[in-house]
Amino acid sequence: MNRFPLAGWSRYHICLGSLDDSGGARFFHASQEASPCADSRIPVTIALQLIASGLCILFVGGGIAFADSSPPSLAPMLERVFQSVVSISVKGKAAEEIDPLLQDPFYRRFYGLSEELPPQTSSFQAVGSGVIFNAQRGLILTNYHVVEHANAITVSLNIGKTMHARLVGSDPETDLAVIEISADNLLAMPFGDSRHLRVGDYVVAVGNPFGLGQTATLGIVSALGRPGLGTDNLATFIQTDASFNPGNSGGALVNLEGELVGINSATAGSALGINFAIPSVLAEQIADELVAYGKVRRGELGVVVQDMTPKVRLALIINHESGVIVSQVNSDSAAQRAGVLAGDVITAIDGHPVGSATEFRNRIRSIKPDTAIRLLVDRSDKSFEIAARLSELKNDNSPESPITYLGSIVLLDVKAGVKPYGKADGALVIAIDKDSKAAAAGLAAGDIIVSINRQAVHSSKETLDLARRSGHSLLLGIYRDDALRFLTVQ
Numbered sequence: 299m300n301r302f303p304l305a306g307w308s309r310y311h312i313c314l315g316s317l318d319d320s321g322g323a324r325f326f327h328a329s330q331e332a333s334p335c336a337d338s339r340i341p342v343t344i345a346l347q348l349i350a351s352g353l354c355i356l357f358v359g360g361g362i363a364f365a366d367s368s369p370p371s372l373a374p375m376l377e378r379v380f381q382s383v384v385s386i387s388v389k390g391k392a393a394e395e396i397d398p399l400l401q402d403p404f405y406r407r408f409y410g411l412s413e414e415l416p417p418q419t420s421s422f423q424a425v426g427s428g429v430i431f432n433a434q435r436g437l438i439l440t441n442y443h444v445v446e447h448a449n450a451i452t453v454s455l456n457i458g459k460t461m462h463a464r465l466v467g468s469d470p471e472t473d474l475a476v477i478e479i480s481a482d483n484l485l486a487m488p489f490g491d492s493r494h495l496r497v498g499d500y501v502v503a504v505g506n507p508f509g510l511g512q513t514a515t516l517g518i519v520s521a522l523g524r525p526g527l528g529t530d531n532l533a534t535f536i537q538t539d540a541s542f543n544p545g546n547s548g549g550a551l552v553n554l555e556g557e558l559v560g561i562n563s564a565t566a567g568s569a570l571g572i573n574f575a576i577p578s579v580l581a582e583q584i585a586d587e588l589v590a591y592g593k594v595r596r597g598e599l600g601v602v603v604q605d606m607t608p609k610v611r612l613a614l615i616i617n618h619e620s621g622v623i624v625s626q627v628n629s630d631s632a633a634q635r636a637g638v639l640a641g642d643v644i645t646a647i648d649g650h651p652v653g654s655a656t657e658f659r660n661r662i663r664s665i666k667p668d669t670a671i672r673l674l675v676d677r678s679d680k681s682f683e684i685a686a687r688l689s690e691l692k693n694d695n696s697p698e699s700p701i702t703y704l705g706s707i708v709l710l711d712v713k714a715g716v717k718p719y720g721k722a723d724g725a726l727v728i729a730i731d732k733d734s735k736a737a738a739a740g741l742a743a744g745d746i747i748v749s750i751n752r753q754a755v756h757s758s759k760e761t762l763d764l765a766r767r768s769g770h771s772l773l774l775g776i777y778r779d780d781a782l783r784f785l786t787v788q
């Protein structure tokens with residue numbers, strides 16, 4: 299049978315029925331084979347009304363099928379889907395939270411405890427779900443947080459068979475992982491295209507809530523493109539009201555064709571009907587990288603960027619509503635080699651407009667290392683392209699750099715054409731990360747940094763360079779409201 303969506307249209311066979319005088323049934327058939335009019339299309343909602351009136355409709359569809367007066371059902375589709383969704387149980391050890399008092403050296407000395415705080419770990423067991431996406435190799439896609447810290451991973455198939463699994467690779471930034479089992483006669487779930495989803499489309503969440511076993515819940519797509527939900531997650535999520543519960547993580551969100559459109563990932567705390575899934579387009583891309591390399595390789599340009607705020611546009615006399623401003627260019631980075639400068643406004647990557655700093659970062663990281671890209675840049679009232687070749691993003695575990703005391707900051711040289719020109723010499727703060735240590739110390743947009751650790755500065759570059767070379771605290775001399783004051787950033 300051909301597939302069709304519940305809320306769409308379908309080809310049909312109709313048998314119009316009526317009762318004759320003797321109470322017997324008389325039928326008049328209009329079928330695909332007998333009449334051209336049978337290739338017409340009717341909405342399913344109308345079909346259901348016709349059924350209620352005694353009309354017999356046989357739909358030609360793989361997702362839902364019924365004849366005579368049988369009600370519509372998702373059972374044919376779910377019978378296939380259940381074969382591709384597995385239950386996962388893990389055992390492992392994780393670090394325990396330590397009482398802050400025990401971390402205080404004075405407290406430990408006072409009570410005669412050892413100077414060294416021994417590592418605190420505890421054993422745990424957890425359950426989750428996964429989706430078979432490669433039957434030949436026994437590859438299963440799940441959430442990173444399901445298998446995080448796992449020492450042993452066990453997979454249970456829908457037929458009741460249980461086996462051990464090994465971790466192929468994981469990616470914390472997208473909360474995805476791939477595990478592998480050795481088994482025959484597996485059925486892989488096909489990937490659907492999550493880009494074709496619309497708000498209001500029906501979806502079904504399938505997983506292993508509370509370890510009860512395979513469970514399906516029906517809902518709709520409530521929203522699309524939800525950002526990282528307060529985390530550093532690179533994914534933008536599908537929001538659905540299909541019910542998720544503990545144990546659903548890593549399970550399948552499918553359309554009515556039985557195609558994978560999302561990986562169930564998170565719920566909004568105690569809220570009801572607000573659940574999130576990672577789109578299948580991203581999940582498939584990450585799965586391919588994990589299978590090939592055991593990790594996800596991401597591109598890096600080597601810049602710190604900020605959103606284009608109204609204050610920044612006004613100060614830089616920029617008419618663009620979109621784009622990001624470069625606040626810092628890392629030394630020996632792809633950006634520096636390409637000629638990107640602090641203060642540049644990047645409005646597009648490879649011809650695609652950039653709307654925010656988050657979008658910019660995600661797009662750069664979605665491109666493989668050693669890929670050549672084109673940046674559309676605005677600088678000094680001129681717009682031009684810069685060609686850059688991305689390097690590979692590395693996990694940076696180095697100590698905190700002194701520049702982070704200023705945080706993500708946009709500075710502008712105080713020169714002719716800039717509003718405070720003539721009042722003070724230094725670097726004008728156009729925008730600053732509100733969560734930075736400098737902001738916490740009181741530095742704000744509109745301030746002019748005139749000195750760092752009592753050494754005068756005369757430009758944005760000099761300010762950033764001196765901040766990098768300084769120790770683990772900064773004494774900022776700032777000009778504000780026609781007066782000089784000092785701020786200590788620690």
